[in-house]
Amino acid sequence: MASNAAVPFWRSAGMTYITYSNICASLVRNCLKEPHKTEAISREKVHFVVSKWADGKPEKPTIRTDQPE
Template identity: 40%
Template sequence: MSGWKSAGITYVQYANICARALRNALKDEARTQQVLARNTNGLKFQKWENGVSKEQQFVRKAEAAQ
């Protein structure tokens, strides 16, 4: 059995954990704002009525990496 399966997580969660660990392990010269910005998430909500989309709203905006 795969390690991620035995840990009780999905493959996507496993891949995200690996990507985050790799970004955090980068040397300082490779650790740019563009790379660190990939480590943030945002959440949008958009309501649909009768096949027409309404205005998008941010539930949580992604914050810039420091």
Template identity: 50%
Template sequence: MSAWRQAGLNYINYSQIAARLVRQALKSDLRVEAAKRDEANVRVTQWKDGKPIIDKQ
């Protein structure tokens, strides 16, 4: 069994922790660029009867 699984983590949690530690270990000029890649945007679309439900706001 892998160490991350023995620690009670799933692979996603393990990889997030590892990525954060690598970014913290970078030199300051490279750390800024890596911080930009750390941001994520997620768009959720609900579907009904095979068609997306368009939210009118």
């Protein structure tokens, strides 16, 4: 369990456990051999639109995507 000592570091960098585990998962996916690699990487596509609300009004939505339009 070498990663145990790392927890305070990534947390102080503003990461949550989710971000941390996603980075780890992406590393593992990249370690796979073809053809499993492309298949696994296709499962980490991210696309959604998020908009914050303030005082009952939506602010400008931001698109979170990892694919070029």
